[in-house]
Amino acid sequence: MPRRQPVPRAAGQATAAESSTKGRIEQAALELFAAKGFEATGIRDIADRAGLSTAALYHYMGSKDELLVAFMVESMTELIRAARAAIDGCDDPAGQLAALVRTHVGFHTLDAQRSLVADDELRAVSDVAFTKVMQLRDGYELLWAETLDSGARSGEFSFVDARITRLALLEMCNGVARWYSDRGPKHPSEIADCFADLALSMVGATRSGQPVRLADLRSRPTAEILALVETELRGSNDSLDAAVIA
Amino acid sequence: MPRRQPVPRAAGQATAAESSTKGRIEQAALELFAAKGFEATGIRDIADRAGLSTAALYHYMGSKDELLVAFMVESMTELIRAARAAIDGCDDPAGQLAALVRTHVGFHTLDAQRSLVADDELRAVSDVAFTKVMQLRDGYELLWAETLDSGARSGEFSFVDARITRLALLEMCNGVARWYSDRGPKHPSEIADCFADLALSMVGATRSGQPVRLADLRSRPTAEILALVETELRGSNDSLDAAVIA
DNA sequence: TTGATGACCGATCGATCGATCGGTAGAGTG
């Protein structure tokens, strides 16, 4: 029975997540976690999909739990970085909100599986990792809270309760990863734009009495924001290249 | 070791879900499914929490899967009935939307655990049950789709895409069961009102050019809608009484 | 040619899974 050869890889060359054995394992695990849930996915399922034995899995990973935690930490870290970059230099609340929403929705469409797992499997991780992921999430939600607060203070936004509005916004945007399909009728950028308008309406964004829409904003174009998201996604999907470059 | 006596129960008397052994099992299972997820919950966990042996469990239930499916079918059926009752006699789209949102949010706060399980564990049920639950859910979402469509046709609503708006609304409302706590600062009725306003803003509800809020509607009061929800919840939480009455 | 290293596998560990068995205690019925 032939063994798999080590994958030749030139430094700096772009490498898809599935081309390395470790990448194949992560991709297999991600697909199964997203489709069946973490608890319902066995290591034999992962091994089968990756085309390996269960023993070989442990040559590349620590444990099933560590795999999940890695997905979550990576996902949240990249999302935070993308969001910071998207609102950077944007000082009006409406523009910030539109940037946050489009970044979040872009992330949840372009990497729907990892986003879904990161959002929904928190209860499966142990106390230590749970705390770490929750801290990341709190930091991310702070970006939203600050944007909503500044909009409310300046009078550009009007809503009854900031906390409830933030929770509603975030759940609405998280939900994208639950129904999005790349075979659906809408491109991620269309969905992102649509959600930005929904969010602006939701918070009652107005300027000189008139409702503000995405088209009215002198804001970063959606293509630019999605490019930011893709940069973050590419950054971790092949951590090998990052190691080579460093 | 003393055996548990059969619980004496007068016909028609109100009976909390936990007072019968079957009710205790369902309550225990529900709490665990909601907290840890269906797959992560073992029948030994359920038995321990209900104060029984695992063998005794099967005196009252068919299987772990049947328990889950029952939760889902009950939950969806009651939600549909409550929603139909809430929009009954309400012919303006804004009033219908406000009724749907408040019913949904009421349901997801007053029975947060069952709502959470019904929404999030669909992937754990087998093909046959999956189809059945999906049909129920499709029927429910049709109520929302029709309301959004009629509002768009009449010009009272304005949004870019009806499907995306519906999905965003539903995910936003489903999310309530994920963060609601009865020890939180807001009463279910306050959350429901807040969400109704968010939804009306989101769909761009206007009347003669002015934004429509919940307070502007000649709509069923929230207390009345929550009472409808509670009636539905009471209806199934003690199926024993229903059997006695029938 | 040898020795080290990376990539992997077959076999198997103890634990836990959902579910079932043959029972037993006690209340109710005739």
Next chain:
DNA sequence: CACTCTACCGATCGATCGATCGGTCATCAA
């Protein structure tokens, strides 16, 4: 008193769980 029924329980079933063991084969540097 005998019988039935409900309400359970201890023991255990085969299956599957995540994880680990001691290997084997191929590559490559010395």
